[in-house]
Amino acid sequence: MIIFGTRVRHKVLGDGKFFCPRCQAQRSYLHKRASRYFTLYFIPIIPMGTLGEFIECQACGGTFEMSVLNQRGPAQPRPQAVNVAQMINTVPDRLKSGVPVEFLMRDLTAAGVDRDVAQSLINPHLAAGRKTCASCGLTYAAGVTTCASCKQPLSA
Ligand SMILES: [Zn+2]
Numbered sequence: 001m002i003i004f005g006t007r008v009r010h011k012v013l014g015d016g017k018f019f020c021p022r023c024q025a026q027r028s029y030l031h032k033r034a035s036r037y038f039t040l041y042f043i044p045i046i047p048m049g050t051l052g053e054f055i056e057c058q059a060c061g062g063t064f065e066m067s068v069l070n071q072r073g074p075a076q077p078r079p080q081a082v083n084v085a086q087m088i089n090t091v092p093d094r095l096k097s098g099v100p101v102e103f104l105m106r107d108l109t110a111a112g113v114d115r116d117v118a119q120s121l122i123n124p125h126l127a128a129g130r131k132t133c134a135s136c137g138l139t140y141a142a143g144v145t146t147c148a149s150c151k152q153p154l155s156a
């Protein structure tokens, strides 16, 4: 009597670390390919086709589609949209603490504030005067004594 049939065999194609969605942790995985074989006396003889490739977690045994490797970690809370209101509120303090006008402008415009609006937010706080660093040209509020960029003392 000849005993034949088919059997699914798994071939390991690679391994590595991935973020297992089931463990919710960094785990080792095996990248496997499942193929169906024609067997004779339970010995796989003829490959009959690939059933698919998958990723197997070595901790929980869970199997996942290849795309699981693109998952970099637990669902991250989206980076908070820059809080423009808060940025605007801190303009006077930042000017006072020695942040150059140019940096504030950059931060405000990067957060989506129009240049004109940013300027008009900063200007009132420069009413007492402004200083310009002689060596790098950055602009500061009157009370600032040292350039944040080149550490040079600022003269009035
Ligand atoms: Zn796992």
Ligand SMILES: [Zn+2]
Pocket: 133, 134, 135, 136, 137, 138, 147, 148, 149, 150, 151, 152
């Ligand atoms: Zn400077």
